[in-house]
Amino acid sequence: MSNKIGVYVCHCGTNIAGTVNIPELVEFAKAQGDVVVAREYKFMCSDPGQALIQEDIQKLGLDRVVVSACSPLMHEPTFRGACEKADLNRYLFQMANIREHCSWVHVDKGAATEKAKAQLAGAIGKARYLAPLIPKKVKVNPATLIVGGGIAGIQAAIDIADSGRKVYLVEREATIGGKMAEFDKTFPTLDCAACILTPKMVQVGQHPNIELLTYADVEEGKGFVGNFEVKVRKKTRYIDEEKCTGCGICQEKCPYKTASEFEHGMMKRKAIFMPFPQAVPKVPRIDPNTCVYFKTGKCKACVKVCEPQAIDFERKDEIVDIKVGAIIMATGYKLFDAGKIAPYGYGKYPEVYNSLEFERMVSASGPTGGDIKMKSGEKPKSVAIVHCVGSRDRRHNEHCSRVCCMYALKFAHLIKERCHEATVYNFYIDMRCFGKGYEQFYQRLLDEEVRFVRGRVASVSDFALDESEKGKLVLRVEDTMVGETRRIPVDMVVLANGLEANADAAKVGRLFNISAGKDGFYIEKHPKLAPVSTATEGVYIAGACQSPKDIPDTVAQASAAAAQVLSLMSRGEIEVEAATANIHEELCSGCRVCNTMCPYSAISFDDDKHVSRVNDALCKGCGTCVAACPSSAIFAQHFTDQQIFSEIEGVLHDVRA
């Protein structure tokens, strides 16, 4: 037990001092047992603030340090470092969070000061029983897992693989490329999406350091930073990928067709197929729901033409175990289902398209070869583009999807380019053109005489009030610039659907202990200062799985995540938490309650000695087994019962028994 505690109370400018009476708190600290010095300072985290602590440790021989300041998430490492510089073990430091937990959430200065006293007394109470611990170092596995093969995953994979380190890229679909592969042009530069994406896809496919696992799902993840173990299920393609040459003759000869998912049902594909010609890897898969062999046991047209004999109807799913040191989640987004907004008539009127359908329509390799035309084959004379479909809408998604304004402008431009005579309307709430060159693109569209109507569209219908509306789709909208409700008849409607999180984002996130917000997007460690890190060390996020974003931002984030990974890898080893669980073997009765508890598989059972053991290289100190152990044979270092009870007694210092 300590007898020389130093207490340091931080003003944090006025962040704390504005709400907590600092001198009173310092006097209170001085009156606590074992406290030999208590000081206040404007910014304890500054160099002079840290120097105060170091001086006192050396001159007064402090054996415990308590800082009453902000969240330990913010500055615990700072003060632990200060203690260590003065040769005091970092685990002999304790922090009381009187900012986030007190001054920021209270207004009554008197009550806030009393609360701060309780928090500080708790920290002093715990500090009395702190024990020094020595952090261990473990090696970092130099391989990386990237989940999701869209542009984010591709960029991160190339960045990391180019440094000479192994990357496993897992993609749910049969090809990498993601949503970007569906786009025709990119805003605001109008360069061809495929032209800039496919070379990167090919690079990934051929990279000696990238192992591509497509048509595969991550099923299980365990371990910790530097040493993750992941189970990946490679769903069967019914094709031997080693043998397949990607010649495509099977696809040509297959007699059965169904709607192409990649072309959003606007084209057909075969039962054995590649989603699109530039797919990577260039290996088809058989869709057993369409393939007649799986229904009748007959056909095998593909088998007959496959020279390398790569087709195998008996092929099963394969489980691949991989070990990596870091993980990047780049799982992307899904398009808002416009069918949820019934008044827009999506799915009811053939000439109402969602944005990805329209992307395919304008694509040179798409169903119309890039021609913008109606189902009748005629070019539309008027087109309405409806913004904010499912975005900025409390009934659906509150968030702004960030890319819709810009891709809507791109659509308007492409329509003008290909249907010179057409009148193009944009129905918008606000134009959000915030990126580099975006506002200029908006100006350009204004010059191209695209019509902008400010107002959220109420409905789309084929109900004609007069001759001019007959055979048209009529949009009803309140034009907030004019201040009245308008009816605007058009030939074609394009919906600018918002972006939302994948339906299973939260579930996939849980595999790696990262959490999703209530909108389903993954939560970053810090919105400003750690935007690609997560609360789980060694797991990073990139792209639209974190929030809707455009390609430049996605690529920047992917490279940032790659940089984080490479920084981790080049360290080669990391310090692991010393505050781990331990088992007093002489108290362990071998009841085995703890054996299935550990989320990190750190506990094993010794059959000979009849006791359980914790592998402290694997233990993360989460405390699950400590709570479960019915005989208190397992104890959590740095969170012992004695420390916690002493902390509680401190917090309750003014409560009479």
Next chain:
Amino acid sequence: MPKLKIASYWASACGGCDVALLDLHERIVDVANAADIVFWPIATDFKYADVERMPDQNIDVTFFNGAVRNSENEHLAHLLRKKSKVLVAFGSCAHMGGVVGLGNLFSRKEIFDAAYTNNLSTENAGLTMPNLETKVPEGKLTLPEFYNTVKKLDQVVDVDYYLPGCPPNPNRIFEVFGAIVAGKLPPKGSVVGASEQTQCEKCERKKSEKKIPGFKRLATAQPDAETCLLEQGFLCMGVATRAGCEHRCQKSNTGCRGCYGPPPGVYDQGLKALSAIASVVDADDEATAKAMVDAIPDPARYFNRFSIAASPLHRRSV
């Protein structure tokens, strides 16, 4: 060597602890050879006044069983502490409050209402209740004060040793007596006559990794005699209970009730057992977990059957 002077007292108890002493059978003669019994209300005819007349520290060892429920229990606790060199909290009630301690889930008023007015077998139209003093023609009658809260012995007086069990196993009693005679007692404050480890250590039932698919009760299901009861879904407090009883319950094919108290380092036996058992419940969603927990009829009294008074919460707030 002069003969030891020993005493046994029952405070708020069922009498089982005294019977456990008698369960020494012929060995009681060995006890009598080594020690004089100077006070033992259940078996010998000494009065409180006899104890009061003794010089302080006159008794070598007092085995005090029962919880402190009323003012008479408390008075005797103080008296025997003063008169004894060594005071042993004997049995679960003195050790942890025991079954008597379950009274702490109720107030004095609730207990009196249940005992004297609000029950099927009592007619008490005049609402007569125990009074501290009652005047009768012959004079004044007094009753001890019934406290609102039950205490274990060391919450009232300083205790030297704890000998757990409901009741303690006679073999352990005899061993402890032997240690006293030989002057080989462990440091003050120790639990004696029990292991440092839990029931599981020497339990002969087969154990594996625990996952409990659902809870069963002896009223409606029969456990097999080979496998860990908990793994079969029968609640067993053995995981959070010291060994020493010789597995009387498990050998009778029923779960340990926890009377030997928690192993060293455990602050709250009931919470620890609850935490452990909840940890191995095989449920992935709240609805399944709730259905399983609902199959435990009375968790507070099950998990803290003997240890309410010893738990940090001590009693229900009323």
